[in-house]
Each structure stands twice: as C-alpha cells, then as structure tokens.
Amino acid sequence: MRPVLALALRDLRIRLRRPASWGLAVALHLVSGILLIVLLDAHVAGVAMADDALGTGSPSLHEQLVAPWLGNLALVLLVIGPAITMGSLADEVRRGTLPLLFSAPMSAGRMVAGAFLGAWTWMLAVVGSTVWFPCWLALYAPVDLGSLAAAYAALALLSAELVALGLAASAFTRQPAAALALACATAMGLWVVGLVDPDPTAWLSRLGMSTHVRDMLLGIVRLSDVAWWIATTGWWLLAATDRLDAWRDG
Amino acid sequence: MIHASGVTRSRGGRVILHGIEIVAEAGEVVGLLGVNGAGKTSLLEILAGVHPADDGRILLGGHDLHQDPDATRRQLGFAPEHPPLSDELTVREHLTFVVDLRGVDRARVPTTLDTHGLREVADHPTSVLSQGWRRRVATACAMVHDPTVLLLDEPTTGLDPSARLALRRHVRDHADRGGTVLWSTHEIAEARAVCSRVVVLRDGRVVASVDLEGAGRQDVRVVTAVQDPAVGDALRAVPGVDTVARDGEGWVVHTGQDVRAAIARAAAPFDLLRLEPADALTHLVVGSEPTP
Numbered sequence: 001m002r003p004v005l006a007l008a009l010r011d012l013r014i015r016l017r018r019p020a021s022w023g024l025a026v027a028l029h030l031v032s033g034i035l036l037i038v039l040l041d042a043h044v045a046g047v048a049m050a051d052d053a054l055g056t057g058s059p060s061l062h063e064q065l066v067a068p069w070l071g072n073l074a075l076v077l078l079v080i081g082p083a084i085t086m087g088s089l090a091d092e093v094r095r096g097t098l099p100l101l102f103s104a105p106m107s108a109g110r111m112v113a114g115a116f117l118g119a120w121t122w123m124l125a126v127v128g129s130t131v132w133f134p135c136w137l138a139l140y141a142p143v144d145l146g147s148l149a150a151a152y153a154a155l156a157l158l159s160a161e162l163v164a165l166g167l168a169a170s171a172f173t174r175q176p177a178a179a180l181a182l183a184c185a186t187a188m189g190l191w192v193v194g195l196v197d198p199d200p201t202a203w204l205s206r207l208g209m210s211t212h213v214r215d216m217l218l219g220i221v222r223l224s225d226v227a228w229w230i231a232t233t234g235w236w237l238l239a240a241t242d243r244l245d246a247w248r249d250g
Numbered sequence: 251m252i253h254a255s256g257v258t259r260s261r262g263g264r265v266i267l268h269g270i271e272i273v274a275e276a277g278e279v280v281g282l283l284g285v286n287g288a289g290k291t292s293l294l295e296i297l298a299g300v301h302p303a304d305d306g307r308i309l310l311g312g313h314d315l316h317q318d319p320d321a322t323r324r325q326l327g328f329a330p331e332h333p334p335l336s337d338e339l340t341v342r343e344h345l346t347f348v349v350d351l352r353g354v355d356r357a358r359v360p361t362t363l364d365t366h367g368l369r370e371v372a373d374h375p376t377s378v379l380s381q382g383w384r385r386r387v388a389t390a391c392a393m394v395h396d397p398t399v400l401l402l403d404e405p406t407t408g409l410d411p412s413a414r415l416a417l418r419r420h421v422r423d424h425a426d427r428g429g430t431v432l433w434s435t436h437e438i439a440e441a442r443a444v445c446s447r448v449v450v451l452r453d454g455r456v457v458a459s460v461d462l463e464g465a466g467r468q469d470v471r472v473v474t475a476v477q478d479p480a481v482g483d484a485l486r487a488v489p490g491v492d493t494v495a496r497d498g499e500g501w502v503v504h505t506g507q508d509v510r511a512a513i514a515r516a517a518a519p520f521d522l523l524r525l526e527p528a529d530a531l532t533h534l535v536v537g538s539e540p541t542p
Contacts, residue, residue: 006350
C-alpha cells in the first residue's frame, strides 16, 4: 500500500504546484457560481409565480434548485475530469520518470492505482469545495442535508469514473491533447446514451452515466447505481493497467 | 551480482541485442562500454526490469528477474540516461518518494542528502537545478535505498570534474560494501578510471570482456604480409592474450602482460612486417576501420 500512497502523494504535490490545476479549479467555481445565479434567479421567479397562483409555499429547494445545479455541475465535470488526468501517464513518459517506476518493485496495477488516487483526491477537493454554495443557500432556506450528501456522493462517483476514464485515455494515446479529446468524447457519449431512452431500465439507458447519476442527485441512493459506478471505474482502471503493461512490454 | 545469459531483444522487427552474456560479481564495478547505439541503454533497461527481454535469463542479487520480478527489482537501483525527475518536486521530495516507493526507512533520506552533497539544494525544486545537479539527484535516487545491484547509464554526463570524482568515490565505496555496479559509458578514459573490468558492446553484441588491471599498456598492433584469418588464430593461441581483433591490414592484440616476444614468434610464419603499440580497447569499442 505504501508505494501506491507514495505515488498518489507525489501526484497530488505536482498538481498543487501546477498553475493549470488551480486554473481548472477556478474555472469550475466560476461556472458553478454563474449556473447557481441563473438557476436561483429562475427559482425565485418560479416560487413567486407559484405563490401567486396557488398561494402555497415553495417546492423542495433541493429538487428545484440544488439538484439541477449539481446536474449542470456534473456536465462541467465531463470536461474537467479528463482535463485533470489527460497528462497523468503521458507525463511520466515526457518527464522520463517511467523507467524509475518500471524498475521499482510494483505492478502496473499499483502504478495506475496510485495515479488514480492522486487525481481523484484532487478532483474530490475541487468538487467538494463547491459545497459552500449550498451552505450559503442554507442560510436563507432549508436545505435537505441528506439529499445534498447523496448528490455530492453522486459527483464523487462520477469523478472517480471520469478520472479512471482519463487515465485509460492517457495510457492509450500518450499525447495529453489526444487523451483529453478521447476521454471527453467517451464521457459525453456515455452521458448522452443515458438520455436516448426515457425508460431507465432499458439496456441502452443502463449504459449511460446520466441514468445512474440522475436519482442520486435527487437524493435517492440505490445500491445498483453505486455498484455500476464502482464496476465501470474498475473497468477503466483495468484498461489503463493493461495498456501500461503493454508499455512495459514494448 | 549480475548474471545475464542469452539476453536477446528485438524492436521494430530488428534485433537490437544478440544473446548478451554478462557476469558481474559482488564488489565489482563493471563498465558497459560502447559507442552510441551499441545497445547499452537497451541492455540496462532490460536488466532494470523496465522492459522484458525476448529471450535469456537474468539473475540479480540471486533473484531471477523473470520469475520473481518484485524481489529482483528490490535489489536494484537504476539511474537512467535522462534524470527521471519531476520539475515540481524538491530534491528531498524525490528521495522521499523513492524510499516510499521501495518501502525503505525514510531515515535514509537525510543521510543520502549528506553523502551526495545535496544538503544545500535539498529543498529546491529540481526545475531550478543545472543538468549536473539534476544528474547528481538522479544518482542519489538510484542509491538512496542502498541497492545490491546498481545500474548507471552514462552517469557522469553534465557533471563537473569534482562531481565526477565524488561519484566515482561513491560508486567505489558502494562496491567495497559488497554491491555490484554496472556503469554504462562511451568514454574509455572514464571506464579506465572507475571500472575494474569492461564489457564491450558493439551493434548489440558483446565483443569482449576486458580486465582493466594494466589494460592498454601491453596492447600491440601486428601487421603481417600474409592476410589470412589463420594469423588471428595464431595470435589468439599465445598465452596471456585476451582478445585479438582485425584492424585493417593488421591485428590488434589486447593483453595485460608483456608477451611481445611470443606474439612476434607466432606472427613470424606469416611474414611479420611491424609490431607497434596500440590501444586495443579503443579498437574494440569503435570496431574495425579500413586502413587508409
């Protein structure tokens, strides 16, 4: 476990010292802030209209505002995730550090695990730091903390898959730009596939990321969804490992 | 120790290593000598477990690299030709990363910083270091876990004379403590300065294994009127002769002993024309060139 943690820690240190990493984090915050303002504006107008028409209180804040906001955030992550990992393994080649890793007593699987842990931790920190937006909302309106936790768990699982997908793309192309394009295209494809059929039990829907994130964003956590995220993340990690083994053999 | 036998490797449909045989015992600093493209880096990468061999057997520190790769890799330290450093990390962080990667006590980090004279740059990111300093850091990373087998690929590239001397001293000390060192270089003078023996590699083949104790001082070039392979056979049969190689119209004989009289006698039946001093090692490394 120590070599895996060593790799993860090194990965994190490098990210913390790269302006590009902070640039991505700032971009995510800017976009999420703008999205929240737009949605909040629409939400306030909608609540006023509902009050006028029905004379009732506002609908669930989570369903009407927080979940859609986090849903949009998930879409942004489809680009941010691959951008964070696009150079993970390719950078080892560029820096010439691959011989150091390959000559160490560790398997390709552990190398991928270390790179995954480092990138995922960074992405969790970036995504997690957006939690201050709903916290700010909670000052003015009741926020369902259970649903909020489930929604952030969905983003954490989505992040894991995107990081794993980005690593696999990085291992397949060796070129950061190509890895970004490949991972983004794959992630968006997997997202759109879940929107094609409105029936969530249809086989095509089951393949889609959007299918498995939708209910979790609303606060409904199903074991089948969690298992899907873990399985698909594992699949991408295995693909990255297989590719890294091929590098070693090549 | 390093025992490699029959190591073969192909790349892009071309054989780049042909059945390499190398033996280096504990306490030895063995040079891997050859011109650029001779196959030194490819061989070192295979010995370090970076890439597998297509064929052959490699034993490092008593472990079979193919059968027990992790135990074998634990025995070795490898400094590749290009320092494997991340610009964002400090020297201390690099060393800490290596000891963590190899499961070694972190207490070795400050000791290594002192031993390799890196204390003053310990907390500098490697991006601000010169090529020579980066090379020193890379070598320290290869030695921080006190490996049984040390593989160094062109380790003095970019080093100033004092750093070269210091590195040679570290490596000799390492060997004196029972380590085995394989030092790749294309500089004959450097090999003579640090190695007790050299394995000469040319076009992916081992062309000679030469003991450097006294090497070069007794080498001779023999020129005979008769141009026949039998001349080479006769010279090889002389007791004390290590290697004999064709050199244009003559033969370069490498020997650590003064056997000039015996060589002259062996060459006499072929009409000996000249017997002159030569540097067989240079000839072995560069290969046979046509005489103008």
